[in-house]
Amino acid sequence: MRIELPNEEFKYITENSLECDKHTAFVLTNQNEKYLQNARDNSAHSIINITDVAKLFGTDKIKIIAITGTNGKTTTASAIYSFLLDMGYKVAMQGTRGFFMNDEVAEGKTLTTPSVLNTYKHIYQAVSAGCEFFIMEVSSHAIVQKRVEGLKFELKILTNITQDHLDYHKTIGEYIAVKNSFFQDEGKKLINKDEPKASFNIKNTFTYGIENPATYRLMAYSLNDASSGIIQHFKEVVPFTASLHGFFNLYNLMAAISATHIVTGKKLEEVADVVDNFAGVSGRMEQVSELPNVIVDFAHTPDGMQQVLNALKEKELLVVFGAGGDRDRSKRAIMGRVAASLAKKVYITSDNPRHENPEAIVDDILEGIEDRSIVSVELNRKKAIQMALNDQENDEVVVILGKGDESYQIIYDEKFPFDDREIVRELLNLN
Numbered sequence: 001m002r003i004e005l006p007n008e009e010f011k012y013i014t015e016n017s018l019e020c021d022k023h024t025a026f027v028l029t030n031q032n033e034k035y036l037q038n039a040r041d042n043s044a045h046s047i048i049n050i051t052d053v054a055k056l057f058g059t060d061k062i063k064i065i066a067i068t069g070t071n072g073k074t075t076t077a078s079a080i081y082s083f084l085l086d087m088g089y090k091v092a093m094q095g096t097r098g099f100f101m102n103d104e105v106a107e108g109k110t111l112t113t114p115s116v117l118n119t120y121k122h123i124y125q126a127v128s129a130g131c132e133f134f135i136m137e138v139s140s141h142a143i144v145q146k147r148v149e150g151l152k153f154e155l156k157i158l159t160n161i162t163q164d165h166l167d168y169h170k171t172i173g174e175y176i177a178v179k180n181s182f183f184q185d186e187g188k189k190l191i192n193k194d195e196p197k198a199s200f201n202i203k204n205t206f207t208y209g210i211e212n213p214a215t216y217r218l219m220a221y222s223l224n225d226a227s228s229g230i231i232q233h234f235k236e237v238v239p240f241t242a243s244l245h246g247f248f249n250l251y252n253l254m255a256a257i258s259a260t261h262i263v264t265g266k267k268l269e270e271v272a273d274v275v276d277n278f279a280g281v282s283g284r285m286e287q288v289s290e291l292p293n294v295i296v297d298f299a300h301t302p303d304g305m306q307q308v309l310n311a312l313k314e315k316e317l318l319v320v321f322g323a324g325g326d327r328d329r330s331k332r333a334i335m336g337r338v339a340a341s342l343a344k345k346v347y348i349t350s351d352n353p354r355h356e357n358p359e360a361i362v363d364d365i366l367e368g369i370e371d372r373s374i375v376s377v378e379l380n381r382k383k384a385i386q387m388a389l390n391d392q393e394n395d396e397v398v399v400i401l402g403k404g405d406e407s408y409q410i411i412y413d414e415k416f417p418f419d420d421r422e423i424v425r426e427l428l429n430l431n
């Protein structure tokens with residue numbers, strides 16, 4: 001990515017040595033230092049480092065809030081974004097769903113945490129738009145690859161640590177260590193007190209929790225009509241209501257309410273007042289049809305699936321799901337076990353097979369299922385959804401997991417248009 005700078009001695013900056021020339025300075029990062037010689041060979045105008053970019057872009061003029069954890073980053077980030085906007089602040093948010101500023105989509109999806117310079121560019125755009133806050137999701141890949149190099153965080157948040165991405169991190173121990181490595185400094189942090197795998201520097205630590213004593217504690221809650229609860233923060237005891245469903249979302253809400261309270265310094269009551277306006281995130285527990293009841297959700301990890309299916313367990317569930325190709329193989333059998341233990345029927349299908357054989361992915365999922373009498377395998381995702389809808393009776397719920405708001409099916413390197421929600425609407429003639 002080459003960025004044009006109007007008033008500098010060099011015209012452009014880039015983090016890619018291949019884009020260097022006499023007008024373009026090379027921004028040296030942890031990720032690209034191996035290409036330094038190549039930048040010189042390409043006659044880079046000069047070599048600058050990330051602290052130079054921080055000064056050029058004024059990244060210290062905005063409060064950066066970072067969120068990491070296996071699940072719930074996008075939901076928590078979106079909730080904080082919504083709360084701050086409702087409280088009258090100008091805010092930007094970068095994450096899995098793209099880059100947003102002041103309630104507008106500024107850029108579509110790329111990575112959960114883009115490359116270093118891309119993030120700096122977004123921060124620069126946010127500063128220029130007068131934003132006071134920049135909320136960003138930080139993936140475990142980004143922590144290892146130092147894609148957040150040089151950023152100073154106003155607050156770092158941990159949602160939870162379960163299993164994902166072991167294709168990249170190799171062992172669960174390594175994955176846990178990577179997540180925790182983000183919380184070893186003395187800066188402000190907000191930690192889920194009910195996450196036993198969290199390990200952090202206690203200096204400047206705030207906690208939130210439901211089961212354990214915490215700086216922000218959910219004293220009572222109800223999940224009858226969406227959700228509501230009472231938060232205690234020292235002497236402040238404040239009720240809230242929210243439109244999100246599921247016990248797991250209480251954690252996302254607690255993280256978001258506490259974070260907003262910490263970074264604004266406003267009264268907890270003022271934060272609680274705007275919680276109900278947050279409508280949730282597209283493709284997460286999204287009810288596509290009420291009668292018949294069909295829900296689309298982005299659960300693509302064992303814990304995510306367990307949480308979502310548990311949240312719906314009052315009803316009989318017909319669960320359609322697959323597992324991504326070129327991703328953590330070891331989570332597949334566990335996902336199979338979770339689905340089979342909580343569903344009446346399971347339909348195993350494809351979810352972005354990428355470069356893998358879809359049948360082999362299904363076999364990995366089946367490894368975790370002993371009683372296969374409730375399982376159907378249909379690699380064509382549309383047909384699998386159709387099967388579930390055909391089988392659905394009265395009060396049952398069809399739950400389609402893994403893709404959420406994705407609008408494609410990735411086969412090899414190609415993205416074919418595919419949106420679970422559109423498919424359901426088409427099959428049910430709801431369009």
Ligand SMILES: CC(=O)N[C@H]1[C@@H](OP(=O)(O)OP(=O)(O)OC[C@H]2O[C@@H](n3ccc(=O)[nH]c3=O)[C@H](O)[C@@H]2O)O[C@H](CO)[C@@H](O)[C@@H]1O[C@H](C)C(=O)N[C@@H](C)C(=O)N[C@H](CCC(=O)O)C(=O)O
Nearest residue numbers: 015016017018031032035111112113114115116139141142
């Ligand atoms: C496996 C992986 O994470 N790869 C990421 C990694 O690529 P890489 O190590 O191959 O990088 P590279 O091509 O050597 O480039 C490194 C740096 O050198 C520079 N370069 C490169 C070549 C060259 O000749 N000269 C040069 O200067 C590049 O501009 C870059 O700045 O660094 C790149 C730049 O930061 C990322 O774009 C790339 O993400 C790839 C596309 C990817 O698919 N990543 C996924 C797995 C990912 O990161 N997912 C997470 C988690 C999702 C979640 O759970 O939410 C995410 O954050 O999205």
Ligand SMILES: Nc1ncnc2c1ncn2[C@@H]1O[C@H](COP(=O)(O)OP(=O)(O)OP(=O)(O)O)[C@@H](O)[C@H]1O
Nearest residue numbers: 070071072073074075096248284298299304307308
């Ligand atoms: N706090 C939570 N604990 C467990 N599961 C959750 C939690 N929040 C959300 N989920 C599940 O995880 C799915 C993804 O949620 P979300 O997009 O907020 O997470 P994420 O961490 O941003 O995921 P990704 O890393 O893929 O971007 C949801 O659709 C839901 O199934």
Ligand SMILES: N[C@H](CCC[C@H](N)C(=O)O)C(=O)O
Nearest residue numbers: 300323324327351352402403
């Ligand atoms: N951020 C996650 C999203 C997974 C979504 C699922 N549909 C898949 O392709 O595995 C990942 O890249 O692993």
Ligand SMILES: [Mg+2]
Nearest residue numbers: 073074096112
């Ligand atoms: Mg995300």
